[in-house]
Amino acid sequence: MPELIREHARGQPGKLAVRQGDSRLSWGELDARVDRIAAALQRDGVKPRDSIAICGANSIAYLALFLGGLRAGAAVAPLPTGTTTEQLAGMxxxxxxxxxxxxxxxxxxxxxxxxxxxxxxxxLAAWLGTGGGAPRPVDIQPDWAFNIIYSSGTTGTPKGIVQPHAMRWAHVARGENYGFGPDAVAMVATSLCSNTTLVSVFPCLAKGGAVVMTEGRFDPSGYLSLAAQARATHAMLVPVQYHRLMAVPDFGRHDLSAFHMKFSTSAPFAAKLKADVLARWPGGLVEYYGMTEGGGTCILEAHLFADKLHTVGKPAEGHDIRLIDEEGRELPRGEIGEVVGRSVSMMTGYHNQPQKTREAEWYDTEGNRFIRTGDVGRFDEDGFLTLMDRRKDMVISGGFNIYPSDLEAVLRQHATVADVAVVGVPSAEWGESPVAFVVPHAGAPEPGVLRVWANERLGKTQRLVDLRYLPELPRSDIGKVLKRQLRDSWAA
Structure with a gap:
């Protein structure tokens, strides 16, 4: 990646590389800044395979520091802002x-x-100093750590996921299939601390395109205006952002005709919402299903498979995805099991946590290493994967497996349900019972009335024991519902 930045600076020094608000850098300016940062890191004793950490809002300085760390041969740890001080210090x-x-x-x-x-x-200028900014060359190897991305901490202490340069390069190569090139203009409205963002940013930069970052909190109307003004060709957004964008009253007024491809990942993407995006937003729509840890990725090219919008697609080329049961035995197609995957795009492991790394791995009978996702799914007859739920989110009530996504789908059929999450809570009688947290539209009935409506449409073992209204669901920086917080709030 650092060498590609240098090549683009030589070939197109005056072309836009990155923009945010009124600030912008050409490729020549970006390369020079990356050089100064790498030289300052080396001056301060950062050696190849050491690490630096970055935490804050998206900015041109953030992106340049990330690239400067790479040029110095360091691993970059982009840390999430939405964690506790104790967790951040620990990371x-x-x-x-x-x-x-x-x-x-x-x-x-x-x-x-x-x-x-x-x-x-x-x-920042004081730290950079007045030196000329010519760093010592570093011969980066494919197995060196590119970045250390920490899990969101939604299920406990965040784990550092070590992604090598080879894994990040696989993401760049995949981007070639979706039109990233010198004319690409990629919108960035998710945090640079997230793999969700980086799988779009780095393919764009690697091919000499321009990155346009939004400012401040996500503003749907502002995003659409900026995308139209910048003639954006690519975007990576999480499902909750698509939901808010498609709800903008004057969505159709914005000229989005330059869009070539849009992407989504990180959270469940409702089939109805995918269909709406396809109908009203020009360009293709690609959903990635996978983990920051890597392993197996499924890709749904929604614009090509309108009858498969309820799925997350088929395994990407070269990706081996299988299903296993609770005992780790491989299951045949049609059965429901935990998703495990293997590819060239895999984490080295969890940083300083070999036991957690072992827990995340599954090996087939030939000794091939797979990464466990913790997701439960099923392949259909055409090889498309349908996700049921997170294994840890599955509710086991009276010995029956209840998938919260099934209950959420029923509740979403009610016209006054804007958003919903179902979690399992302790039950003395059944072990666990399902509870729904709903974000209502105006005019919603009393929670108890909605619970009765839902239970009339659910199976006997699926029935909700409680339903509560919230102004919004707690979410991570990239839109994942923090179900642990919901369980804790119910017990409080």
């Missing part, structure tokens, strides 16, 4: 970062890493 410590780049949104805490404010131009 910095676990990453082994020598330097920690932050902005005003990051609280102060004790850390061994040297802290630098990237949002204060004077502070």
């Amino acid at each position: 910095v410590r676990d990453s082994g970062a020598r330097l920690f780049f932050t902005d005003a949104s990051v609280p102060m805490f004790e850390t061994q890493a040297h802290r630098v404010r990237m949002d204060l131009p004077d502070a």
